Amino acid sequence: MPKSLISIQDFTKEEILHVLDVAEEMEHNKSQTFLSDKVVACIFFEPSTRTRLSFETAANRLGARVIGFSDAANTSIRKGESLKDTIKMVSNYVDLIVMRHPLEGSARYASEVASVPVINAGDGANQHPTQTLLDLYTIRQTQGRLDHININMVGDLKYGRTVHSLLQAMSHFSPEFEFTAPDELKLPQEYRDFMDSKGIPYKETSDLREYLDATDILYMTRIQQERFTDPVEYEKVKNVYSLNASMLQGVRPNMKILHPLPRLQEISTDVDDTPFAWYFKQAENGMYVRMAIISYLLGKR
Amino acid sequence: MEKNDGQQLKVSAIKDGTVLDHIPSSQVFKVIDILGLSGSEHPVTFGVNLDSKSMGRKGIIKISERFFRDDELNKIALIAPNASVNIIRNFRVAEKKVLAIPETVSGMVKCINPMCVTNHEDIPTKFKTIVKGSEIQLLCHYCEKITDL
Ligand SMILES: [Zn+2]
Numbered sequence: 001m002p003k004s005l006i007s008i009q010d011f012t013k014e015e016i017l018h019v020l021d022v023a024e025e026m027e028h029n030k031s032q033t034f035l036s037d038k039v040v041a042c043i044f045f046e047p048s049t050r051t052r053l054s055f056e057t058a059a060n061r062l063g064a065r066v067i068g069f070s071d072a073a074n075t076s077i078r079k080g081e082s083l084k085d086t087i088k089m090v091s092n093y094v095d096l097i098v099m100r101h102p103l104e105g106s107a108r109y110a111s112e113v114a115s116v117p118v119i120n121a122g123d124g125a126n127q128h129p130t131q132t133l134l135d136l137y138t139i140r141q142t143q144g145r146l147d148h149i150n151i152n153m154v155g156d157l158k159y160g161r162t163v164h165s166l167l168q169a170m171s172h173f174s175p176e177f178e179f180t181a182p183d184e185l186k187l188p189q190e191y192r193d194f195m196d197s198k199g200i201p202y203k204e205t206s207d208l209r210e211y212l213d214a215t216d217i218l219y220m221t222r223i224q225q226e227r228f229t230d231p232v233e234y235e236k237v238k239n240v241y242s243l244n245a246s247m248l249q250g251v252r253p254n255m256k257i258l259h260p261l262p263r264l265q266e267i268s269t270d271v272d273d274t275p276f277a278w279y280f281k282q283a284e285n286g287m288y289v290r291m292a293i294i295s296y297l298l299g300k301r
Numbered sequence: 302m303e304k305n306d307g308q309q310l311k312v313s314a315i316k317d318g319t320v321l322d323h324i325p326s327s328q329v330f331k332v333i334d335i336l337g338l339s340g341s342e343h344p345v346t347f348g349v350n351l352d353s354k355s356m357g358r359k360g361i362i363k364i365s366e367r368f369f370r371d372d373e374l375n376k377i378a379l380i381a382p383n384a385s386v387n388i389i390r391n392f393r394v395a396e397k398k399v400l401a402i403p404e405t406v407s408g409m410v411k412c413i414n415p416m417c418v419t420n421h422e423d424i425p426t427k428f429k430t431i432v433k434g435s436e437i438q439l440l441c442h443y444c445e446k447i448t449d450l
Pocket of ligand 1: 105419441444
């Protein structure tokens with residue numbers, strides 16, 4: 001079975017650092033040609049324009065050609081073709097598959113069926129490992145290191161998969177955490193157990209202002225309606241945090257605000273022009289990190 | 302079945318085969334299922350709600366002329382961790398086996414997550430077992446969610 005990237009835990013600490021180094025190389029040289037003999041499939045069984053464009057641009061910038069679909073609505077999948085058959089067929093055409101699918105575990109299954117590497121571009125609420133790697137890249141870029149960083153995670157810590165993956169990945173680097181969430185969206189017990197088992201210190205609050213001045217990375221997340229089964233629960237918490245420029249008076253000078261985008265009202269637009277806003281750069285970094293992951297899985301870096 | 306000293310029903314002895322004893326009565330049918338005994342060609346006898354000194358009530362299953370691999374038997378540990386397994390040869394206990402909780406479980410349990418790919422495609426489930434005190438949890442290989450037993 002070729003090496004795939006399905007869950008952030010598929011990569012060792014060394015592999016993570018290697019991919020970040022390659023991403024840095026890509027940022028310095030945005031147009032490469034060493035994949036000019038490769039074809040990459042971007043198969044999106046549910047639409048996600050942002051992620052798809054980032055992957056397709058990454059593949060193109062390496063010289064690869066891209067095939068695929070952006071939504072399962074018009075494909076044979078709607079006619080009842082099994083995921084296995086689709087993956088078998090596509091993996092006979094291409095050298096690497098980027099897949100997004102609403103079912104959890106679909107990417108792991110695809111990687112077991114495919115004859116080529118698979119990159120998970122999101123499997124429902126489960127994993128989105130390239131987001132985690134681009135978060136790590138951005139943290140290192142803004143702080144000059146990954147070790148001993150203080151990260152304040154804000155928003156939906158219960159359902160937010162980016163939060164869960166990032167804290168698993170950061171566990172390699174002796175971090176400190178603050179978790180800012182309303183009671184309804186606090187970090188699940190399994191992740192507290194995980195951090196206790198790794199000896200990682202963390203504090204919790206429901207007040208965004210409480211730890212704002214004591215953090216290197218303010219990791220804001222959107223509260224996603226589609227993750228809620230109870231609409232009443234969503235209505236209660238959807239507008240709970242809103243960061244604006246006036247709240248940033250006393251923060252650390254090196255502090256940077258990250259957000260997986262798209263943002264809603266949780267970061268007001270007057271924050272965009274402060275030196276602390278880094279979320280657009282973070283999105284750009286996603287392309288370099290995806291270039292690096294594709295290169296690594298195809299054995300070219 | 303025969304009446305035994307007027308006190309309890311006893312499942313008749315077998316000459317050669319496997320006896321599974323001290324199964325919680327409520328799990329007897331599940332064990333039969335897990336071992337695939339409903340399609341068995343061998344004689345199978347079982348009892349439920351039998352008196353037991355250690356358990357109060359217990360279940361027992363006897364399968365004639367049939368011996369199981371350890372990995373087949375260990376699946377039982379998931380639902381009847383205190384079950385005892387006796388291998389019978391010529392009416393005598395030739396061997397007692399101790400059940401071990403298997404590291405992985407394939408195919409016999411459904412993933413609890415309705416969005417798990419195994420609940421939508423024709424894929425056998427696969428779990429890693431996590432033992433938490435007296436509780437056994439199953440971590441889905443695909444969706445990475447935990448199913449409680
Ligand atoms: Zn599952």
